[in-house]
Amino acid sequence: MLKVIEGAGAQAEPASRKYRFTSNVIATIILGVDLLCLTLGALLSPVAYELIRGPQYFIEQHVNVAVIVGVNFFLIRLSRDSYAHPMGRGGDSDQAVAFEFLLAAMLVFVTIWQLGQAKPFSTGLALCYLGLTAGMLFVSRFVVRKLIFYLVRAGHIGQRIVIYGADEASSERVLRLLELERLPYVSVVGIADDRTKRIERNTPWSVPFLGGLEALVGRIGRGDVDMVIIALPMISQARLDQITEALQLVSVDICLMPREALDLSQQYSMRFIGSLPLFALWQRPMRDFNRILKAVEDRVLALLGLILLSPLLLLTALVIKLTSPGPVLFRQQRFGFNNVKIQVLKFRSMHVDRQDETGAERTRRGDPRVTLFGRLIRRLSIDELPQLVNVLRGEMSIVGPRPHATLMMVGDSYYVDAVRGYAARHRVKPGITGLAQVRGLRGEIGTIERAKRRVEYDMYYIENWSLLLDLRIILETVWRLIWDRDVY
Structure with a gap:
């Protein structure tokens, strides 16, 4: 159990001089790596094939097809929100990138064959392009994960979070949900709440208690908090306004953990029947x-x-x-x-x-x-x-x-x-x-x-x-x- 500081909260360490990025840049890094793999695959596959069989192909047509495959690949990934939750769910969510590339390539190649335009293309070069690019995309996920871990340890990427709400059940639920995600760039600085005047040293949390709103604002002002998650399931609008107005004095992301995420499911989402918006709390899995x-x-x-x-x-x-x-x-x-x-x-x-x-x-x-x-x-x-x-x-x-x-x-x-x-x-x-x-x-x-x-x-x-x-x-x-x- 971490040491708990009573009263106004812990003294914050001096803010790092390094420029720290939030997790938002990870999606950009992954997208850039995907683009690099597609480009290298298109450039290196003709070189590799020429070393094996010689220049038995029309390079212009193959470059055009590689561009179309790349566009289809990004359209498929964007339609599946593949860049929306980078490294979420323990890194298990994005290992299908090679499959998505092969699916995009198959759609393009089937279209070319149906149009009767397949004759000028080299089957050997196409297979070389598919194998090389799919392999690079698959391996890139492990390389990116290592890179992100390095950047996190070096202090260049990080999401430092404070949970606002000393309710034991709610705060523990948020901590467990964050632990389940196994995100390397997330660290919980502590828990804050104005209602608790004095926290015993034997607290139920694995992180320290920081104090009330005033102490939290001071902590954020020192530069070591990026986000405050308000985890109060029965919060009134008046109290929510009071908390957000106080936190608006400093530069920090303010997020509200809905009651549905604390008591029901973290997979709630907005859905539409026609133009009618609905708040989906539960959905049939594996549909x-x-x-x-x-x-x-x-x-x-x-x-x-x-x-x-x-x-x-x-x-x-x-x-x-x-x-x-x-x-x-x-x-x-x-x-x-x-x-x-x-x-x-x-x-x-x-x-x-x-x-x-x-x-x-x-x-x-x-x-x-x-x-x-x-x-x-x-x-x-x-x-x-x-x-x-x-x-x-x-x-x-x-x-x-x-x-x-x-x-x-x-x-x-x-x-x-x-x-x-x-x-x-x-x-x-x-x-x-x-x-x-x-x-x-x-x-x-x-x-x-x-x-x-x-x-x-x-x-x-x-x-x-x-x-x-x-x-x-x-x-x-x-x-x-x-x-x-x-x-x-």
């Missing part, structure tokens, strides 16, 4: 083509998994049958998509007469209900592999929020009662693995705080889903199977 893409991903990976892991599955079933009496599989009723109950399959890891099909009794370290072989397969999550059949049935996904037993409890309460908004995690199919599991929340959840954090990760996954995020979670799952010591 349209994303829904089809997710379904194809699940079926393909589940089928491959069952084929490749069939020796392990058969061996596990045989050992269970030989080491303890009872069926090989354990079936448990759990919540699925849209809160519909499903029968989830697992390899049996407990003695038959001690199993709890309701899930009300949590498994604990050294649980006597678990068999000797059951401890091994639970430790390596082999007991979860039969759920590949649930995925093929369309009841589950490879990656998604873990399905909970219908009577599962945390503390003395059922999950649905203990965690506000819990049921919203069932807007997608449950998964064999999930983001919460690879972020250190695998295994027993014994406290309401850990339960809330697991649900927050589930909601974050739902609202930020992508194929690349799924791939990342799968790879991290394999890694954690080796090193995780919190599962039993």
Whole structure:
């Protein structure tokens, strides 16, 4: 816990002499890097192809096509708001840049072929251009991330934030949301509030309390605060006016965190039905083509998994049958998509007469209900592999929020009662693995705080889903199977 300063707030360090940019310049950097990759791809691919095959092409036509591909590429990216949230969602949002380039190129090449103008073009040069440019765009994302990290550490880019509002629940919610985004350029300076006259040293926050409005204005005047986020969900218009008028005396960005972002979802947006504006609080995730893409991903990976892991599955079933009496599989009723109950399959890891099909009794370290072989397969999550059949049935996904037993409890309460908004995690199919599991929340959840954090990760996954995020979670799952010591 950071040291808390009582009274008027902490003494600020002298303002840096470096010229500091906000996060807005990151989108410009990324756009400039994309333009550089397209230019280098168009210039270098003829050179590379000529070294391989010789000058067997018409350079003018290829340059014109490269320009059209570049225009299409930027139109696609702008239509998807790819530059709107640079490095957001942990850097997972922009790894599809190579795919967007190939899509733009395919549209141009199909058009040329349909018009009967493909004959003058070299197929080899086109493939060289596609491979070289797509490769540079993909690699550029890792290079840009390293560059941004360097600029942040050097103090040239940064977003120094103060949260205004000492309400414990609201301020903690903002801190957790910022932590989920994993933005390297964001740092929280502290928390301010006029209502709190004296903050105890044992504060609930991981950042210091700075004082009231007067102290905050003085702190901003010293030059080490870029943004103030007002996180007061029930704020009145009069009080909001009072705060903004005081902060207008100094140069700082003032933002209001809406109640909807604190209590419901951070993915709210403006939508229109015709010209009628609507404030969208919830939206169906994985809609349209994303829904089809997710379904194809699940079926393909589940089928491959069952084929490749069939020796392990058969061996596990045989050992269970030989080491303890009872069926090989354990079936448990759990919540699925849209809160519909499903029968989830697992390899049996407990003695038959001690199993709890309701899930009300949590498994604990050294649980006597678990068999000797059951401890091994639970430790390596082999007991979860039969759920590949649930995925093929369309009841589950490879990656998604873990399905909970219908009577599962945390503390003395059922999950649905203990965690506000819990049921919203069932807007997608449950998964064999999930983001919460690879972020250190695998295994027993014994406290309401850990339960809330697991649900927050589930909601974050739902609202930020992508194929690349799924791939990342799968790879991290394999890694954690080796090193995780919190599962039993």
